[in-house]
Structures are given as structure tokens and as C-alpha cells.
Amino acid sequence: MAESVEKQVQDFVVGIDNIGARAIRVVAWLLASVVLFFITFSLMTSYPIRLAHPDAIDYAQIAKNVSRGQGVTTNFIRPVSLRYFPSFEKHPELTNPPLYSLYLGMILKMFNAPSIMKGEIDRKIIFYGSGIFFILSVPLMLILANMIVPKNIAHLSVLFYITNTLVLAESITALPTVFLTVLFLIMLIPLASYDGDNLLKPVMVGFFLGLCYLTRYSFGLFAIPLFIFFFFRARKFKFLHAMMFLLAFLAVISPWLVRNYRLTGNPFFTLEFLKYKMFTEPFPGNLAWRSSLDSIADKNFNFFFFLRKITMGVKEHYSAILSLMGTFLTPFVIVAYFMSGTKSRFDKIKWIILLLFAIQLCLSALFRPGANGILPFFPIFTIIGVSLFIDLLDLKRVNPFIRLGLVTIFIVLNITPVLFGWMPKLFDETMHRKPRLYWEDNIQNIAVGVLPGSVILSDIPWATAWYGDLKSVWLPWGVEDYEDINKRARDIDGAYFSPSVLRYPQSEDKIWIKLYSYLYRYNKVPENNRFGWTWSTVFKNGDVFLSKSAILKQE
Structure with missing residues (x-):
């Protein structure tokens, strides 16, 4: 009995120590993200500091x-x-x-x-609009990474995330992209841990997907594949799990749908929909938004121009994906989905994530081409790419010194862009004093x-x-x-x-x-x-x- 009590006390103390160690690591990453944000803020914003986009x-x-x-x-x-x-x-x-x-x-x-x-x-909006969510995304990414990969991969993934040039640039724009990234990360946590039994997790995913929809409309289409995902992944009461997800999603977005219906007669109405016509020959520039004429609204937009718009969007996304994930990390992400023979730690969600990404890629190519349309997927893809890199080193049983050298080279190659972005501005003050817009x-x-x-x-x-x-x-x-x-x-x-x-x-x-x-x-x-x-x-x-x-x- 005494030994049993003694063992319980020992386990409790060890648990406290582990919690303390995890807390220290999280605080360290938070401090690092704060430092990187303020360096980016001081070097990359114009003077005087104002909203620019x-x-x-x-x-x-x-x-x-x-x-x-x-x-x-x-x-x-x-x-x-x-x-x-x-x-x-x-x-x-x-x-x-x-x-x-x-x-x-x-x-x-x-x-x-x-x-x-x-x-x-303006400065407060930059910090509270995007800066604070960049900082909050770090512990959320750690939680998600620790659920699907070992600790060393989780921490290496966070390092790549907080030193990414486009992520840091987005953190000082006051755009909703980083805000959306936080919501998407929160949604992925119950999705990644869903085992087919817990009914609360589909509800949580539906709730946060609804918030994502109220931040960027294109995320609403994710409800269809996720409904199917919960239906097939549930062990019992399949339809109940899928419906609970859908009802939670609809409960969040329904007030806004009612408002839009009362104003326009269409619950899903948005002028964003007109973007697919913009910057084409029939609708040059922002003509679709800058005209109230019936003749413009009823103007034909045939399949040829639609196809050209898609082509231009895909072309822009090709470079956007490479610039976001980096030339060296992107191949590992692609290969991780199709390579066999390595132990995959993210099998539960990797294909549904790829499907959601494909939907967002198609929609943003048509309506909102550019890296900020796909940035919310960057944390999970970073985890996937880094995981494959470490798995390959484990399979080859590389010498510890060579392994350390390879990991160091991998880190340097991936953080070099942000260093090259900062260095000139450290020595030439005029380079970051952009003309006032x-x-x-x-x-x-x-x-x-x-x-x-x-x-x-x-x-x-x-x-x-x-x-x-x-x-x-x-x-x-x-x-x-x-x-x-x-x-x-x-x-x-x-x-x-x-x-x-x-x-x-x-x-x-x-x-x-x-x-x-x-x-x-x-x-x-x-x-x-x-x-x-x-x-x-x-x-x-x-x-x-x-x-x-x-x-x-x-x-």
C-alpha cells in the first residue's frame, strides 16, 4: 500500500515536471514569434506606419x-x-x-x-488584426503537430513556420488571412483526433468551419467533403455524426444567411462572386464592381474567357505555392502523399486535407489568386514535409554527425529567404521608407x-x-x-x-x-x-x- 502511494506521488511529480517542460518550450516559441514579428514590423512597414493594403x-x-x-x-x-x-x-x-x-x-x-x-x-489594427494571431498560431500549431508527429518534428515544423517570409509579411498586413489560419488550425485539432466515436468532435469541427466561412466564403464548400468524411469515419451512428457536424456549421452561419436573404433574396449572396469575371477582356479591371448598369450586369461571359481566367489563376498559384512552402520543402510535401515504404503519422487526415486544399486552390485561382488564399494550409503542410524528411533520415540510419549536418543544411536552406529579405534593410534605412500611398x-x-x-x-x-x-x-x-x-x-x-x-x-x-x-x-x-x-x-x-x-x- 505504501509503495502504491509512493508510486502515485512519484508519477504526479513526473507529470508536473513534464507539464513544466512543455510550458517552457511553448513560452520559448511564443517569445521567438514575438521577436520575429516585431523585427518584421520595424523593417517591412512604411513610415509613417499606416494600413497599406x-x-x-x-x-x-x-x-x-x-x-x-x-x-x-x-x-x-x-x-x-x-x-x-x-x-x-x-x-x-x-x-x-x-x-x-x-x-x-x-x-x-x-x-x-x-x-x-x-x-x-492603424498600428493597433496591424498588431491586433494580424500580428497577435500570428503569435497565437504558434501554440496551436504545436498542439496539432504533437498529435500527429514526434516532438522533434513538431518543433522543427514550427521553426519553419515562424521564419517563413510570406507568413511574416502577412502578419503585418492587418488582413484576415492569419486570423483565418488560427481558426483553421483550431478546426484541424478535433479533426485530427477524431476516432469515429466522440460525437463532440464533429460538432467542434462544424462550429469552427462556420467561423471560417464567416471569415472567407470559399471555406463553406468544405462542408460537403467533411460531411462525407464524418459519415464514413464514424464507427456507429454514421448519419448522426455527419448531421451533428452539419447542424453545428449551419447554426453558426444561419444569422448571416438570414441577413443576406432579407437584403438580396439570396442567403449566400456576395459581390465577391463577380471576381471570376474581373480582369478579363469583357470585364477589364474592376468593371464588374464599378458599374451599376444593366447592360454590364447582363453582359455575356462565355466559357473561353472563363477558361482563360482559370489558366491565369493556376499560373499564379504555381509560383505562389513554391514561394509559400519554399523550393526545398515543397517536394517533400508532394512526395509525402504518394511515397510508400515509410511510416506515415498523418494517415487519418492527410487525404481529406488534400481534398480541402484542392477545393481552395480551384476557388482561389478563379476568385482570389495568390499565396494568401492558401496560407491557412501552410502549417499542416509544413508538418507533413518535415515529417517525411526526418522519416527518410530514420530509414537510412544516418550517422549522427551527418544527420545533424543534413538537418542544419535543411534549416538554413528554408530560412535563407527571410534573412535575405531582412539584411539589406538593416543597413539601408531608406529601403524600408516606402512612399506614402x-x-x-x-x-x-x-x-x-x-x-x-x-x-x-x-x-x-x-x-x-x-x-x-x-x-x-x-x-x-x-x-x-x-x-x-x-x-x-x-x-x-x-x-x-x-x-x-x-x-x-x-x-x-x-x-x-x-x-x-x-x-x-x-x-x-x-x-x-x-x-x-x-x-x-x-x-x-x-x-x-x-x-x-x-x-x-x-x-
């Missing part, structure tokens, strides 16, 4: 409305959305999923609204000088909506589109142009370029212009503003 600014201005209790509404209005909601007031967001904006809205609420006008909130001071000066509720056109409507809190319509394709907008909603009060308007597609109406060039050259509004705009100002950086005199505040 249009999509990040778009999410931020939606979040600002959320923080004010105005719901998921937008001040950045795409002309095509006026076909579904013909009003500028409390215009609903019909393009982006809501979850990331709701989260950012809570962040803005925490730090209060006044600092938004000064641009100081948006001059928020100009936008804010205009915003304080016009009456509340004024509506303007702009070639950078995301920036005028965020920094100036102005209702901003994306520059219509031409005069016919402009007049259609006035009929659907109301007359537009003015326009804010930046030099970026000169880079708009040459196939569109030249009226805006001519108007901008005249203003910049003569510093005055053309007389008797068709828009009724009579007042203007030209800024030193090339931005111009013109409007009706009626919207100007009287001093």
Missing part, C-alpha cells in the same frame, strides 16, 4: 461602423451594390464576410474613436470642411472612407455609370482624386483622367462641367478635391 483598409472602415453600433455597414460603396440597396445611408456590406470586421470593431471600441482621425489606430492629412482636411452625409467619388474610396469618414463611391467606369448612380440613389456631391487615377485601365471612359489632369494643371474646376462641381483644391502631393459649393461648411 486596400482590403485591410476596407475591413477597418467597416469595423469603424460596427464600433459605432451601425451594424455591418460600409462607407466604401461599389456602384454595383446600388443595384441591391439603392441608398448611400447605412449601406450594408455586401462583399466581405462579417467575422473579421466584427472582431476589429471590438478592437476599435476598446481604443475609442477619436484616435482614428489621427491615423494612430494615402495622404490622410489631406483627406481629413477635406472631411472637416464638408457637411455630414456628403457623398463623394474617389479612385481610393477605401482610404477616404477610413481616414475621412466620408461616404465614398468607387469611381464609376464612365459618365453613363455616373448618371445611373444618381438615378438609383441621389446626386453625388464631389470627387477626391489621387495620382493613382492615372493608372486606371485605359479601356475605360477618359473623363476622370481628363478632369484630374485639368485640375492639376490649371488649379481650377472646368467651367460649366456636367457634374455641377464649382469648388476645388489641389494638394502638393497631387491629390485634388472638387465639389458643389453647397456641401462646404460656412466659416
